[in-house]
Amino acid sequence: MLRSRPRKPVRKQPRRYHHGDLPRAMLQEAVQTIQTHGTEALTLRGVGERLGVSRTALYRHFADKQALLAAVATEGFRSLRVALFEAWDTGGRGREGFDAMGIAYVRFAVAHPAHYRVMFGGVVRPADGSQEAGDLGTDAFQVLVDAIVEQQQRGLVRGDDPRQLALYIWSVVHGVAMLALDGMLPPPTQADALVKFANERLRTGIAP
Amino acid sequence: MLRSRPRKPVRKQPRRYHHGDLPRAMLQEAVQTIQTHGTEALTLRGVGERLGVSRTALYRHFADKQALLAAVATEGFRSLRVALFEAWDTGGRGREGFDAMGIAYVRFAVAHPAHYRVMFGGVVRPADGSQEAGDLGTDAFQVLVDAIVEQQQRGLVRGDDPRQLALYIWSVVHGVAMLALDGMLPPPTQADALVKFANERLRTGIAP
C-alpha cells in the first residue's frame, strides 16, 4: 500500500534468467511479504511471480517452504541480536542500558509481529534446517548473558548463574512481547509501560 | 499410533446423518488431531472424513477453519483456567499455592504444545470470533489477579496494582512456557527448574 513498487512486474521481453543473488532476493521478498501481509500470505508461487522467476526455480536454493521460513527466522535473530547489543551499548552498559535492552526487545517484536512469530511460533522445527536459527538465537541470548555478567562484576546484579538469570529475564521480555502481540495490552504504549514495570520488579522483587 | 481407534471408519451402510452433537464431535476431533499430529495436520476434510460426515457438513456449525481454531483456543483457555485454579486452591491459596500455579501453567503448555500455540500463536485474529477466546483468556487471567489480591491481603505481596502485577507474572510463565516449547531448555525437567528459579526471583528480586 505504501510502496510504489509494483506487485507483478510486467515483462514484455521473453522470460530471462534471474542474474544476481536469487536466494537473497527470495529471502527479502519473503520477509517483506510476511511483514506487510502476514505469514499466511506467504506463498512460494507468489514469491516467484513477484521476482519474475518460475515457481520451481526456488527449489534450487531452498529445499522447501520450511527452509525458506527457517531463513526468515535466522534473519530475524540476526536483527534482534544487533538491536539488543546496540541498546545495551549505547545505553551505557549499566542499569540504564539493561532497561533499554528490554524495551528494545519488546519494540522489535511489536514492530515486526509476523516476523517475530516465525522466529518463535514453532514453524521452524528442531528437525530441519533450524540449527542455524537456533545458533543465532543462542547468539542473541549470549548478548543478554554477557550483559548480566558485566553487571555482576559491577555489583549491580546478584551472583546467581548468569545463564539461568538470562533465561529468566528472556522469559519476561518474551512473555511481554507475546502478550503485546496477542493484543492483551490494549493501548499500544501499554507494552512499554509493562516493560518498565517489569524492569523495576526484576530489580526489587515483589516481596513487600 | 498408541490409539486403537481406527482413523477412517469403514462404512458398509450407505452414509447416514450424523445424529448427535456434531459441533462438539468436531471440536474434540480437532483438539485430538492437533495434540497428536500438530496444527498443520488439521484439515477440515480430514475431520469430516474421520467423523463419517461430508466435507461441507462442517460449515453448518463453524463459519470456516478459523472459527474451528477459535473454538479450539477457547477450549484451551477453559482447561487452563481450571488447571490454574486447582493448583492455587489445593496448594493452600498462599505462597505454596502460587508457586504451584506457575508450575501448573508451564506444565499445561508443555503437555499440550500445539494446543497452547493455537491459543497464543496469533492464529485467532482479534477480528473474527476470537472475542469468546479473549474473554476466556481474561477469565484465566482473573484467577491470577484474584490470587494476587488474596496474597496482598495476607501481606505476602507488595501493594502494587494487582492487574499490572498479574500481567508481569503472566509474562514470566508465558515466556518460560514458550522457551520450553521452542526447545530452548534442553532437558525436559529444565522447565520446572526454571519456573522454580523464576518463582524465587519473583519474590526476592535480582538486586544484590
Added chain:
DNA sequence: ACCTGAACACCGTTCAAGT
C-alpha cells in the same frame, strides 16, 4: 434444518525437458 456430491480456485512439490 441438515446433509450431500460436484466443482472452483489455489497451494506445495515433482519431473522431464530445455539452455
Added chain:
DNA sequence: ACCTGAACACCGTTCAAGT
C-alpha cells in the same frame, strides 16, 4: 548449473440439489 512448463495430490470453500 540454472531455469522452464506441465502435471499431481491436496487444500478451503461454494453451490445447487436432495431428505
